[in-house]
Amino acid sequence: MRDLAPPAAPFGYFVHHQGRGHAERCAELVNALPPERPVRIFCAREDIFPPLRPGVEVTRIPSLFEPAGEEAPGAALLPTPETVHCAPVGWATIRAAMGEMAGFFAAEDPALMIVDVSAEVAQLARLCSVPHVKVLQHGDRGDPGHRAAYDGAAGLLAPFHADLDQPDWAPWASRIFHAPGLGLHAALPERAGARARLGLGQEPLAVVVSGKGGSGCAEAPLGVAARSFPQMRWITIGEVQRDWHATVPPNLRHAGWVANAPDYFAAADLLVTSAGNTTCAQALCAARPWIVVPEWRYFDEQVEKARALDRAGAALHLPHLPGSAHGWRRAVAAAQSRHDPARQRALAGGARAARDAAAWLEHLSARLWSGLSGAAPISRKEQTNA
Template identity: 55%
Template structure:
């Protein structure tokens, strides 16, 4: 059965776009899929039945925008997070989406992620699926989105679920571990050949995210200096400070096109707790230290704690400030079982998610007396 499915994709980083592409490419070709995003250049190749509708950003002021003090000072309801007044860009984005609601007769609208758009879909009488992220999400805005949703999509393993999720949320949650991330990684030797790295080198890889200011350099100088026979490589964004004194075995490579090869080539890994980063490292299976970066709602703090509780990584609350702290963290990381890490990634996550969404869409399109939750389990 043909279904019209809409999908809002946050344009920060690449993780949202990569998992959206994995899902929509796995949907039946009869589905008519529209992706709504502020950027059209961040997606992997998409199936023929998928189109991208560019919309203005919901989170950044339009070019040349000047805040009007009276509007900027207006209180924001507790059920909303990002809803500034007087932004024509948001007005335009919402109009584009609601016009699609009115003309497409959609079976589902998926949001990854915007609590406001989940509520908009409910107000517009359109069934919605909300992507769930880690963090402190018990505020009225997130709860309203989850309550409004027909289903909740968690792009991680149930083993990483937070203990504070209420039963009514879990009852309509579908877990898709490592959605959008390759479940297998390149061979270590092959990856080192590709990157021109020595096979006998002891390589520590530091993976920094792109959603903030980056990983601070001084703790890395301490760690690298304490291991003069190891090669420390960093990829991603690094925040340099005036007092750092980098040793010769620490190399900052910046943004790279093939992070999977660097992860596969590493003997040990230090990373932030971004979703794509976490699942790529879990798929590789390595001694692993995870240190959360600042994100809204403490998303990475909660994810790092979940990884530590699952025995997949050594989770630190802050960067080591002396060599002994690094030594202790590496000692604990050496005890991690790679099998526990690889169990957090499912090779069939995209296909399973697509079948779940198709079942929801079919149920919406038909008149069943069976509750939706029972129909999709």
């Protein structure tokens, strides 16, 4: 009788709990792994995940950056070394979270630890002799902490098109796998139906979008924009910072948080957005003239993402919303004149992202632990055609 194959070693997966993008990316990826591959997810929230397949377990851990109120005040004044980003001293919650993951490493001998995202967790895996895959994000990440996480990684997973890479990533090029569109279900509805559901007529529409990770865009410059284009309807979705001095014309409406954001993207003739991952994915799929204005994020993540989109010919990057009518007219004219819908759709990625990324992880695991060459890794050409 043939011996049964040994069970597959688990993959670990750390998920940052701010927003839902990390969790949605994780869910799509682990659901695409072979059913016999167990996965243990570590996250400070359990309610942000879409449905997960059998064999995937979520372990809730304390937050690595939210204090519980019992921290040692004196230890908080210790200087932070350049090798870490968020590693305050005297936090029992951090000890508990890191201890939970270290216990998993010791007890279950994982084949890989996928980290989305934390330089400290990536370094923890490496120090515990567990190979890790680091999710790559845009930003100014040349500091020792990020470099340690990237330099020590078995692989780097980029959930975007290769043409959106930053020039300073060249040293890691051979380890980067691109999965454009991973976890970002941005298929948009048909334009006419979307406009009908929103109660729009034939007038042109500008949609302004801010993400969930910050405080939103200021109201005053949007009033200037709407007054500069009175023939165009302007609608904002997401958070807007109200300004006491803002004058809001009747063609500007704040819709707030909406459940049908794809309808707004599909209905738009012009997009003005922040540079969050989900927002950018929907904007690329919408393939409209696009102005991208980064919001503040750690390590200038959105700044570098906006610059990459501009370099790739997908959007017009502005460092801030225009402060005058003539500034708005210049910006809108530039976005319209350089608009390339085919280029935008090419960068958006496709439905194969999760399947290809899962196959890459399995191949990487086999190569690390068995020395098996197996099938060749998915090529960059195949990724581009996904």
